[in-house]
Every structure is written in C-alpha cells, then in structure tokens.
Amino acid sequence: MTAPDGTSAGTSDGTSDGSPTGTSDGAPGGASTGASFDATLRAVAGVEGWMTDGQARRLWDRARALAPGSRIVEIGSYRGRSAIVLASAAPPGVAVVAIDPHAGNDRGPRQITGTAAEGQADNDAFRANLARAGVAGRVEHVRLPSTEAGDAVPGPIELLYIDGAHRFGPARDDIVRWGARVPVGGTLLVHDAFSSIGVTLALLTTLFAGGRFRYVGRVGSMAEYRREPLGGVARAGNALRQAAELPWFARNVAVKVLIAARLGRLTRLLGHRDPAVWPH
Numbered sequence: 001m002t003a004p005d006g007t008s009a010g011t012s013d014g015t016s017d018g019s020p021t022g023t024s025d026g027a028p029g030g031a032s033t034g035a036s037f038d039a040t041l042r043a044v045a046g047v048e049g050w051m052t053d054g055q056a057r058r059l060w061d062r063a064r065a066l067a068p069g070s071r072i073v074e075i076g077s078y079r080g081r082s083a084i085v086l087a088s089a090a091p092p093g094v095a096v097v098a099i100d101p102h103a104g105n106d107r108g109p110r111q112i113t114g115t116a117a118e119g120q121a122d123n124d125a126f127r128a129n130l131a132r133a134g135v136a137g138r139v140e141h142v143r144l145p146s147t148e149a150g151d152a153v154p155g156p157i158e159l160l161y162i163d164g165a166h167r168f169g170p171a172r173d174d175i176v177r178w179g180a181r182v183p184v185g186g187t188l189l190v191h192d193a194f195s196s197i198g199v200t201l202a203l204l205t206t207l208f209a210g211g212r213f214r215y216v217g218r219v220g221s222m223a224e225y226r227r228e229p230l231g232g233v234a235r236a237g238n239a240l241r242q243a244a245e246l247p248w249f250a251r252n253v254a255v256k257v258l259i260a261a262r263l264g265r266l267t268r269l270l271g272h273r274d275p276a277v278w279p280h
C-alpha cells in the first residue's frame with residue numbers, strides 16, 4: 001500500500017475499532033537496496049534514536065544472513081533508525097515489518113507518557129526518513145501496539161527485534177507472544193537489555209531460566225538470543241551466562257540514578273563516558 005505522496009509503502013493503520021485497515025500486498029519481500037553498511041550508517045546518522053553503530057552492525061549482520069522467504073519483525077520503530085538498517089540489509093525476498101503505533105507513549109528513555117501530536121510527529125519523521133534512505137517501499141508499517149498487531153503479520157519470524165514499550169508488562173508480553181513465533185534457528189534481539197529495569201525484569205522472568213532461547217551475548221544493551229531447545233545442563237549454563245550480566249545492569253541503573261539526580265559528572269567513576277547520554 002503506497003501513500004499518494006509516494007513516501008511510504010505498506011502502512012497498516014489501526015482503524016477506530018483497532019483492527020488493521022489493510023496489510024501489504026502479501027508479497028514475501030521486496031528487492032535489496034544494494035546499499036553498503038557504511039552507506040547505511042551515513043544514512044541514519046541524522047535519524048534520531050538510541051541505536052549505536054555497533055548495534056547497527058549486529059542488526060545488519062543478522063538481517064543480511066537471512067534466506068529469501070524469511071521475515072523480519074521490528075517492534076518499536078520510533079523515527080526509523082533501526083528499521084532503515086534492517087531494510088537496507090535485508091536480502092531480496094525477505095519481508096520487513098515495523099510495528100509501532102506512533103501514539104506518543106513509551107517513545108524512549110523517560111518518555112513514558114506523551115501526546116498524540118508527538119506520536120504523529122514520530123510517524124511523519126519515520127515516513128520521511130525511510131523515504132530519504134530509499135527503503136520506504138521495503139518496509140510494511142503496522143501502526144498498532146504490538147499487543148494488537150499479531151493478526152497483521154502472518155507466519156514465522158526468523159529475525160525478531162524488540163525495542164517497543166520498555167515497561168515490565170509490555171516488554172514481557174512482547175518476549176512471550178512474539179518470541180513464540182521465532183522458529184528454531186531464528187534470532188531474537190532485545191534492546192535495553194540489562195539496562196532498562198522493565199526490560200531486564202522481563203528477561204529475568206522469561207528467558208533466564210527458560211529452555212527455548214540460548215543467550216548469545218550483547219552489544220551494549222542489545223542482547224542476542226538464538227532459538228534452540230536447551231536441555232538441563234545447557235539450560236543452567238544459559239542462566240548463568242545471563243546472570244553474569246547483572247553487575248553491568250546494576251552499574252547502568254546507578255548511572256541512570258546519578259543522571260536523574262543531576263549528578264551526571266559522577267558517572268565517570270562508573271566508566272560511563274558521556275554524562276549527557278543515557279546508557280544503552
């Protein structure tokens with residue numbers, strides 16, 4: 001579905017009853033943009049967001065490795081920074097779906113409650129940024145909260161990136177409901193892991209001791225999991241590897257407390273380089 005101005009493709013907006021008015025044409029995926037990683041980094045340099053260059057590289061590498069017919073789903077797109085990376089890396093025939101209600105709430109750090117106008121500004125920026133990067137036709141945007149978007153996305157999800165609402169309840173719901181759609185061998189990436197309290201508690205109560213996702217590691221606060229069945233010993237090792245990240249989590253919470261208390265200069269004592277920047 002392409003907007004009359006040609007700036008956005010495949011947008012599924014929520015109607016008044018909350019159901020999608022239309023999904024994309026059902027095609028499994030579009031053509032590759034052919035852009036390099038460095039060119040893509042330059043393309044997102046001016047796009048607001050919290051994804052670091054290292055995290056962009058991880059998204060790029062995991063998207064690039066997908067086979068035709070696979071599907072990428074991003075929960076939480078904001079102004080398109082990570083969606084542009086995923087769409088630019090996706091090989092031909094890989095579908096890219098971005099789920100974000102752009103309703104103004106849960107936009108980012110310390111922005112839990114916002115306004116509809118802020119959400120609409122995010123949506124306008126998202127569409128313009130994707131068009132500028134040449135990937136508007138490559139991304140289907142489902143403009144719904146993730147809790148209501150399940151039916152708008154068919155089939156398995158080989159690469160799931162969760163970066164939506166960071167409060168415990170919604171973050172846990174995204175991991176449980178959407179994570180269940182990642183097939184064995186698929187990848188789950190979660191932003192603000194071991195950094196946001198809500199996201200970390202959600203991980204603690206789902207994936208730490210669970211037997212379905214192996215913890216691969218993290219780039220900053222972007223945690224990577226691979227879907228694979230884990231037996232007893234492997235499961236215990238998996239929990240321990242995640243538990244080993246808890247000191248880093250405690251450090252991030254301390255950094256945030258200091259920044260919120262306007263004592264940002266003290267964060268250097270914890271190895272945090274820029275007191276003006278929230279850890280992510």
Ligand SMILES: C[S@@+](CC[C@H](N)C(=O)[O-])C[C@H]1O[C@@H](n2cnc3c(N)ncnc32)[C@H](O)[C@@H]1O
Pocket residue numbers: 048049050051075076077078079080081082083099100101102103104105106107108109122144145146147163164165170
């Ligand atoms: C941290 S930002 C995402 C940043 C984005 N991944 C990037 O790299 O630029 C969080 C986004 O989640 C969206 N969001 C909030 N609640 C949501 C929900 N229930 N389902 C999906 N997205 C949600 C917000 O509108 C916001 O745009």
